[in-house]
Amino acid sequence: MIADLWFYALAVPAVLLAGVSKGGFGSGLVVLAVPLMSLVVPPPQAAAIMLPILVVMDLTAFWTYRKSFDRGHLKAILPAAAIGVGLGWATFGLLDASAVRLLVGVLALVFPLAYWLDWKPPRVVGPPKLWGGLWGAVSGFTSFVAHAGGPPILVYLLPQQLEKRLFVGTLIVFFMIVNALKLVPYGQLGQFHVGNLLTSAVLLPLAPLGIWLGLWMQNRIPDRAFYGVCYTFLFLTGLKLCWDGVAGMV
Numbered sequence: 001m002i003a004d005l006w007f008y009a010l011a012v013p014a015v016l017l018a019g020v021s022k023g024g025f026g027s028g029l030v031v032l033a034v035p036l037m038s039l040v041v042p043p044p045q046a047a048a049i050m051l052p053i054l055v056v057m058d059l060t061a062f063w064t065y066r067k068s069f070d071r072g073h074l075k076a077i078l079p080a081a082a083i084g085v086g087l088g089w090a091t092f093g094l095l096d097a098s099a100v101r102l103l104v105g106v107l108a109l110v111f112p113l114a115y116w117l118d119w120k121p122p123r124v125v126g127p128p129k130l131w132g133g134l135w136g137a138v139s140g141f142t143s144f145v146a147h148a149g150g151p152p153i154l155v156y157l158l159p160q161q162l163e164k165r166l167f168v169g170t171l172i173v174f175f176m177i178v179n180a181l182k183l184v185p186y187g188q189l190g191q192f193h194v195g196n197l198l199t200s201a202v203l204l205p206l207a208p209l210g211i212w213l214g215l216w217m218q219n220r221i222p223d224r225a226f227y228g229v230c231y232t233f234l235f236l237t238g239l240k241l242c243w244d245g246v247a248g249m250v
Helices: 005-024 028-037 043-065 071-091 097-116 129-146 150-160 164-188 194-203 206-217 223-249
Strands: none
Touching (some): 005 028, 005 194, 043 129, 043 164, 071 150, 071 164, 097 223, 129 150, 129 164
């Protein structure tokens, strides 16, 4: 089990923010957790620690949104997401720790920039398989590498202009299935060793707490204010990870 206090100083707020985002704001800030933890531990280890916590979050949130999700859109994105997870599994270990840290850092920079620049993906009516498949695959891959599948799938879902509860519920069901698909590959790759699982267990009580806070905050705090602060932290974390990644590769 990790005993570094700096790790928990970063991991506790990261897990809470991930739960708040998943429970009330559409999962977008789950991407924050791995970059923050990666300031102290290698990104693959951070991802392994987070996965059991995310599974518990998914199951907790699903109970609330079990009747509020769009089956048509899920049919368009889930098969391709499974392919993306398989690609992440197949390429795991091909990059060294510095390269993975750089990749996670770049992802952490791209998403806040897209948010601040108010980039709007093109409007696509209905659940087209090609468009949904493209972003579903990207989401599955980035989810496997760093649990950063939220922003890519938002490129597909946001233009659909779903009602807020239906939108959040569709994301909850999507990631509940994607995260379940990741369990076997992570186990086969040796990511679920005792130390990682014990660390996950220590952080696990924060999962339902974060979901509850997200549900409570959903109609009390404007989305833009919540994401504005969080994406600032994500951007600064991305800068640090990119610096460390490049320095380790030189």
